[in-house]
Amino acid sequence: MTSTNGLEITVDGLEGGDSAVTVMLVGSLDTTTVEEAQKMLLEVLEKLEIGDITVDFSELTYISSAGLRVMLLLNKEATDKNIKLKLRDMRQSVREVFDMVGFTALFTVE
Amino acid sequence: MNTQELIRIEHLNKTYENGFTVLEDVTVNINRGDVISVIGASGTGKTTFIRLINRLDEPSRGSVILDGVDLSDPNVNIDTMRMRIGMVFQSINLFEQMSVTDNITIGQTELLKRSKEEAVNKAKELLKTVGLVNEADSFPEELSDGQRQRIAIARALAMDPEIMLLDEPTSALDPMTAGEVVAVLRNLANLGTTMVVVTHNMSLAKSISNRIFYMDEKGIYEDDTPKVIFENPQKPRTKEFIFRVTSFNFALDNEHYDYIDLRNKYLNFASSHGIDEKNTDFCRLLIEELATILPKKSGTEITFSLAQKTGEFELIAVYSGVDYDILSEDNLSVTIIRNSVEGYAHKYVDGANRLALKWGRR
Ligand SMILES: Nc1ncnc2c1ncn2[C@@H]1O[C@H](COP(=O)(O)OP(=O)(O)O)[C@@H](O)[C@H]1O
Ligand SMILES: [Mg+2]
Numbered sequence: 001m002t003s004t005n006g007l008e009i010t011v012d013g014l015e016g017g018d019s020a021v022t023v024m025l026v027g028s029l030d031t032t033t034v035e036e037a038q039k040m041l042l043e044v045l046e047k048l049e050i051g052d053i054t055v056d057f058s059e060l061t062y063i064s065s066a067g068l069r070v071m072l073l074l075n076k077e078a079t080d081k082n083i084k085l086k087l088r089d090m091r092q093s094v095r096e097v098f099d100m101v102g103f104t105a106l107f108t109v110e
Numbered sequence: 111m112n113t114q115e116l117i118r119i120e121h122l123n124k125t126y127e128n129g130f131t132v133l134e135d136v137t138v139n140i141n142r143g144d145v146i147s148v149i150g151a152s153g154t155g156k157t158t159f160i161r162l163i164n165r166l167d168e169p170s171r172g173s174v175i176l177d178g179v180d181l182s183d184p185n186v187n188i189d190t191m192r193m194r195i196g197m198v199f200q201s202i203n204l205f206e207q208m209s210v211t212d213n214i215t216i217g218q219t220e221l222l223k224r225s226k227e228e229a230v231n232k233a234k235e236l237l238k239t240v241g242l243v244n245e246a247d248s249f250p251e252e253l254s255d256g257q258r259q260r261i262a263i264a265r266a267l268a269m270d271p272e273i274m275l276l277d278e279p280t281s282a283l284d285p286m287t288a289g290e291v292v293a294v295l296r297n298l299a300n301l302g303t304t305m306v307v308v309t310h311n312m313s314l315a316k317s318i319s320n321r322i323f324y325m326d327e328k329g330i331y332e333d334d335t336p337k338v339i340f341e342n343p344q345k346p347r348t349k350e351f352i353f354r355v356t357s358f359n360f361a362l363d364n365e366h367y368d369y370i371d372l373r374n375k376y377l378n379f380a381s382s383h384g385i386d387e388k389n390t391d392f393c394r395l396l397i398e399e400l401a402t403i404l405p406k407k408s409g410t411e412i413t414f415s416l417a418q419k420t421g422e423f424e425l426i427a428v429y430s431g432v433d434y435d436i437l438s439e440d441n442l443s444v445t446i447i448r449n450s451v452e453g454y455a456h457k458y459v460d461g462a463n464r465l466a467l468k469w470g471r472r
Contacts, residue, residue, distance in 0.1 A: 005373070030398060031369045062391055064398045065181035093391055100449040101442055 008035035009040045019051025026059040027069030038070045045077055053078060058089035063097050075107060086110055116142045116273060116304060117163065121433035122172035124158050132158045134173070134328040138275070140306065145299045147315035147336075148308045151351065159325070160275045163306070164195040168181065177272070185365030193221060196266030197393045200278040204250040210237070210261055211246045214268045227266075236264040239301075240294050256287025260294055272296040280311060285381045288350030312355055315342050318437045324348045341419045356383065357415035365406045372401060376414065383416060388472055393423055396450055396467065399443040403436050405429050408460065425467045437465065 006026040014021050016022055023044060044053065055071075073089070078085040086108045090098065097103050117140040124395040125131040132155040140146065148156045161167040163174055165181050165188055174181045181191055205213050210278045214236060215229035223261070224232070237243045240260040250258055259279055266274060280288035292314050298305065299318040308423040309315055314320060316337065322339040324347075332339065332348045340356075356377040360372050377396055380390040395415060404410050409430040416423060431438075434455040437444050448454070 005377075030373070031402070032373070062394070064395055065446055066398075066404065068442055093388065097395065097446065101445045 003031075005030075007037060009037060010085060011040075011044055015048055019048075020052045020054070021048055021051065022056055024056040024059065028062040029070070030062060030064045031066045034070050036068040037067070037075065039073050041070065042077065045074065045081065045083065048081075048083060048102070052084045052086060054084050054086045056088050057094060058093065060089065060094055063094045065101075068082060068097070068101060068103060071103070071107070082110070114142045115139050115156075116144075116177060118175040119163070120173050121173070121176070122162060124155070124162060124167065124428065125170045125172045128359075131313045133162070133326060135152055136324075136329045137311045137334075137454040138330055138333065140271075140304070142304055143302055144304055144306075144321055145319045146306045146321045146323055148306060148323045148325060149310070149312070149315055149339075149351075149355075150323075150331075154194075154325040156325050156330065157277055159237040159465065160197075160277055160306060160308060163275060164192055164197055188236050193269055196269060196271035198259070198262050198266050198274065198276040198279050200261050200281050201369060202282070204258055204261060204265070206250050209244070209246070210248050210250070214251070214262060214265050217265065218268050232268055233264070239267070239297065241290070254287055255283050256290040259283065259287075261290050263294055263298075267298075272307065274298070275303065276307045276309075277309050278310065280309070285378065286314075306415075310355075311382050312340070313382065315418075317319045317384070324351065326351070352418070353415070356418060359411060362404055362406050362410045362412065363408050366400075367406055374380075379414075385416075389423075392469075394448070394472055396447060396469075398426055399446050400425060400427055400465075400467070402443065403439065403443045403457070405431065405436075407431075421471045423469055423471070427463075427465045429463050429465075430461060431463065434463060435465070438464075 003030050006031060007025065010024045012022040012024070021044060023041065027033070075085050088110045090109065098109070119136060119138050120135040122132040122133055123131070149161065150156055158167060160170050162322045165174070176194065177193055179186055179191065180402050181188065205216070208216065210467050211230060214233035215226070218224040218232060219226060219231035227386065234243070234246070237246055240263055242257060242260055245253060250261065253261065280291045283291060292311065295307065295314065296318055320338050322334060322336050323330045324339060326347045334344070334345060334346050338344065339348065340352060357374055360375065373394065376394060377390070380393065385393070393414065397412065400412060404427055409428065411428055414423070437447060437454065437456065447467065451467040451469045455466045457464045
């Protein structure tokens, strides 16, 4: 069981040497969990030479500006490496936060 | 509604042996079908009050009259009278060496002289009421605290009491299991059970009761409907208490303040005030963003409150220093706050900045 206040991150596709990696965020991306999230996400990016990263948001129940900053950093690093970052299946409440700060336009949101 | 009087309490006084007077001249009546929540700060005599009703404690003066019978009359068989009153405590006491069913049947067979079969049937019916049919053969130690408290409620109900007295039945439980017990209490209230519940859970008090007793100044300081007590309390101390329990305060007075502590305390507050998930998360976002940008130093604090009448939320931040509105900055937190609230005001008074944010329920 996942506590809604914590964050669990699972990565799919990296081991098989795929060029399409899916990162699933489960829980809550807030002040207390961003540090760990940032570390994990940048690690994934580092291991990837070419291709796409899709972040599956379907089980992310909460995001604050701290979480947005991590996504912004990930987006910048990915662009620098010519890797495409996609954000998928955001819940309404999380989507609203992205919309509020105008981030929906900065990212590829599916 | 049936307003037939069940209990009449007259000029009740309680002074403990050490000379401390807890209750002074309390006169009140309880009608059949009443669901009364007893609220108030700790130490105001709530427990004493309900222990006096079923005479677990002797009053120093005054009387409790149950259905016309004065419980202090020496000719009255107090044990027989007590069977008519069901009692549930914060500390859950079950017979650990007996199955759940035996816990619920023993009083019926021993005290009410019901047949085993009749008692077991009653137990089955009550297990349904408290949602624990599948635990009939379990032993108490196999159950969670919330389940144990529901069994304690079923056991009290098995005696067909005319009134149930519950002293903080959910206080020892975590928010999740407390919710199960709250659901049972709601169910009982709907079934017309006469109840007196001492509770700190204001959303429970507000939603199940037809009367609230606010305890203060050695007695029932204000006795009125939940609407009046929560939305428009008439007396000053009630007003103060209601504001205090419907608001949440946290100091951000140094750089190493504990955000997890802030978040958890806020989440507890939100759940005990019945704020739904969507609003809980939305308010949490505003609290987190405000905490992010506030200067963390001596004097900084936030107060989050619920206007009971309008259902609006308010978040107030106070911080010292020069006259400076932190929402004039340009960053993600400010953008989120400005786009979320419906009203905002900054004031500088006596060397302190006061920022007030308001928004409605979503
Ligand atoms: N047996 C006792 N002897 C002396 N003082 C007591 C005793 N029981 C309770 N008190 C005091 O009476 C006051 C009210 O207690 P209580 O009825 O437990 O209040 P509440 O349930 O509202 O917290 C408290 O100040 C408490 O310390
Ligand atoms: Mg008490």
